Amino acid sequence: MTRHLAIIGGSGLYQIDGLKDATWAAVQSPFGAPSDEILTGRIDTTTVSFLPRHGRGHVHTPTSIPYRANIDALKRIGVTDVVAVSACGSFQEHMEPGDFVIVDQFIDRTFAREKSFFGTGCVAHVSVAHPVCPVLSATARDAAKATGVTVHDGGTYLAMEGPQFSSMAESRMYRAWGCDVIGMTNMPEAKLAREAELCYASVAMITDFDSWHPDHGAVDISQIIETLHGNAAAARAMVKGIAQALSGDKPLCAAGCDRALEHAIMTSPEARDPDVMARLDAVAGRVLP
Numbered sequence: 686m687t688r689h690l691a692i693i694g695g696s697g698l699y700q701i702d703g704l705k706d707a708t709w710a711a712v713q714s715p716f717g718a719p720s721d722e723i724l725t726g727r728i729d730t731t732t733v734s735f736l737p738r739h740g741r742g743h744v745h746t747p748t749s750i751p752y753r754a755n756i757d758a759l760k761r762i763g764v765t766d767v768v769a770v771s772a773c774g775s776f777q778e779h780m781e782p783g784d785f786v787i788v789d790q791f792i793d794r795t796f797a798r799e800k801s802f803f804g805t806g807c808v809a810h811v812s813v814a815h816p817v818c819p820v821l822s823a824t825a826r827d828a829a830k831a832t833g834v835t836v837h838d839g840g841t842y843l844a845m846e847g848p849q850f851s852s853m854a855e856s857r858m859y860r861a862w863g864c865d866v867i868g869m870t871n872m873p874e875a876k877l878a879r880e881a882e883l884c885y886a887s888v889a890m891i892t893d894f895d896s897w898h899p900d901h902g903a904v905d906i907s908q909i910i911e912t913l914h915g916n917a918a919a920a921r922a923m924v925k926g927i928a929q930a931l932s933g934d935k936p937l938c939a940a941g942c943d944r945a946l947e948h949a950i951m952t953s954p955e956a957r958d959p960d961v962m963a964r965l966d967a968v969a970g971r972v973l974p
């Protein structure tokens with residue numbers, strides 16, 4: 686299978702440059718309309734697609750982002766690997782605004798989102814014990830390090846519902862839980878990518894200290910935007926480095942992301958709902974007859 690990298694761009698990342706022969710195209714999904722059209726082109730020999738998570742102009746809230754349509758659409762156009770880039774607050778003194786964190790765990794505190802492609806009529810349970818692809822994460826880490834930014838290899842991301850930022854008590858509690866960064870969007874994105882058998886890595890760009898830090902005030906959007914603008918060149922260089930490292934065919938994922946559905950579907954063939962099955966054609970077509 687040919688490798689096809691997708692970048693999901695978070696706040697402040699609504700466009701990427703450096704893609705050759707790039708075009709924006711609308712992709713239809715049975716799960717609704719994705720956040721925006723998808724930009725597809727090439728970096729060297731690697732096919733790269735870009736989807737702005739909030740849409741160009743930032744129209745979707747963290748809750749209204751059509752996560753299922755986004756992941757389904759990427760799967761539908763042949764994407765094999767997804768790197769999510771996200772703005773995050775930090776719970777750690779040594780993880781400072783401007784640093785990048787290669788996220789490797791999540792605590793999901795979101796509660797108002799569709800979290801699975803499966804449901805009544807076709808039930809499946811995939812493992813998210815290790816919710817990111819370690820192979821793709823290592824590629825992202827190396828590419829990020831090569832840009833010269835400070836990179837933290839591993840970190841737990843607290844996914845909150847938002848759109849308001851945390852209270853100080855919440856922020857202190859998440860910090861006591863051992864969380865490293867906080868954002869509003871990587872869940873259910875990472876869970877859905879696993880259900881769709883896509884390798885998924887998450888790069889958190891730290892923009893602030895959330896609200897726990899005694900020496901920093903409340904989270905401030907203008908500070909976040911300023912930090913994101915400062916990171917733009919490094920983010921672009923990282924994307925280029927990841928694409929260059931992923932040229933050629935995609936080998937079987939050593940961590941098994943591409944086989945996540947192998948033993949996951951519980952519903953017996955005769956009990957499956959044909960309508961539900963029809964919309965799983967891209968996500969689960971590999972394992973469903």
Ligand SMILES: CSC[C@H]1O[C@H](OP(=O)(O)O)[C@H](O)[C@@H]1O
Nearest residue numbers: 695696738747771772868869870
């Ligand atoms: C711009 S501050 C809050 C906003 O930023 C993050 O977005 P993303 O994860 O897409 O980079 C955070 O999750 C909130 O949605």
Ligand SMILES: Nc1ncnc2[nH]cnc12
Nearest residue numbers: 772773774867868869895
């Ligand atoms: N402190 C924070 N909390 C949630 N999402 C964020 N995105 C950027 N900073 C954030």
